[in-house]
Amino acid sequence: MSRPPQASLGYFMYTLFLFTKSDSITFMLPEALFGICGALSGPLITTNPKSHPADVLFRVPKVFLWVWLNLLIFTLANQRLPGSIIEDRINKPFRPLPAGRITASQTTRLLLFAIVLVLGVTYFWLGSFEETLLLLACTWMYNDLEGGEDFVGRNILLAFIYTLYGSGSLRVAVQSASGQKSMSLRGYLWSGVVGGIILTTMQVQDLKDQKGDKLRKRRTAPLVLGDRFTRWTIAIPVALWSVFCPIFWTLGRYLAIPPVSLGFVVAARVVSLDGVSNDRRTWKLWCYWLILLYFLPAAKNHFS
Numbered sequence: 001m002s003r004p005p006q007a008s009l010g011y012f013m014y015t016l017f018l019f020t021k022s023d024s025i026t027f028m029l030p031e032a033l034f035g036i037c038g039a040l041s042g043p044l045i046t047t048n049p050k051s052h053p054a055d056v057l058f059r060v061p062k063v064f065l066w067v068w069l070n071l072l073i074f075t076l077a078n079q080r081l082p083g084s085i086i087e088d089r090i091n092k093p094f095r096p097l098p099a100g101r102i103t104a105s106q107t108t109r110l111l112l113f114a115i116v117l118v119l120g121v122t123y124f125w126l127g128s129f130e131e132t133l134l135l136l137a138c139t140w141m142y143n144d145l146e147g148g149e150d151f152v153g154r155n156i157l158l159a160f161i162y163t164l165y166g167s168g169s170l171r172v173a174v175q176s177a178s179g180q181k182s183m184s185l186r187g188y189l190w191s192g193v194v195g196g197i198i199l200t201t202m203q204v205q206d207l208k209d210q211k212g213d214k215l216r217k218r219r220t221a222p223l224v225l226g227d228r229f230t231r232w233t234i235a236i237p238v239a240l241w242s243v244f245c246p247i248f249w250t251l252g253r254y255l256a257i258p259p260v261s262l263g264f265v266v267a268a269r270v271v272s273l274d275g276v277s278n279d280r281r282t283w284k285l286w287c288y289w290l291i292l293l294y295f296l297p298a299a300k301n302h303f304s
Contacts, residue, residue, distance in 0.1 A: 077140070142154075207270070
């Protein structure tokens with residue numbers, strides 16, 4: 001007798017992938033690149049006096065694995081909640097719970113196992129164990145304490161979460177046989193800048209999800225402040241950060257052109273184009289803009 005598809009390894013692995021699918025390009029890729037680009041920046045933001053691209057390249061798989069494992073815990077904790085299941089039926093019906101691939105109770109058991117596994121893997125192998133512990137606390141605050149239901153608390157928590165993912169991925173990326181490396185003072189300042197960017201612009205994510213958020217009764221910025229006003233609260237900070245970040249790194253005009261240009265495209269789109277499809281594209285462009293900002297210290301180190 002053949003096993004049901006739910007019992008196969010392929011079915012299980014694809015289910016895990018679906019938990020993190022919608023965050024792969026918009027979250028996992030940028031936060032892994034923060035660490036990789038930070039490592040490539042060498043002494044600009046790390047305590048590593050020299051940056052060897054081959055050493056960083058060797059650690060790229062571990063960086064992505066560290067980010068994905070921590071992201072998996074967050075998505076399991078988030079998507080198992082009743083309100084999230086209701087919202088996902090509208091906004092993301094492909095996710096495992098609304099698609100019927102797994103139950104909420106099974107997800108909870110999987111979450112408990114994943115927490116133990118990730119703590120062990122980060123402590124004994126990948127590193128950045130401290131960031132993992134803090135991310136577990138943030139995950140609990142965001143989901144079980146409903147810290148993500150109000151847009152003010154949500155932006156504050158997400159700013160801290162993004163900062164932890166960035167510093168954690170950076171520490172994984174700069175580890176070497178010669179010992180642990182970490183961020184320098186300027187690196188912490190840059191991490192604070194990134195936190196400020198998330199704090200002031202993360203509401204761009206909520207524009208595309210208003211229908212599901214309204215059904216769930218979440219107090220997101222578009223639903224509380226109004227759609228039009230919220231768009232301006234995104235566009236103005238994006239434009240300002242686009243100019244500030246190249247100045248922070250004292251980049252020449254040619255290196256500054258990509259992030260400034262894309263930032264102004266995002267700012268223009270967010271106030272001139274609405275609708276779910278346009279807002280989804282603007283959200284993705286915002287993520288690509290964030291990636292360009294993450295490249296700035298590496299560009300400063302290698303091309304200035």
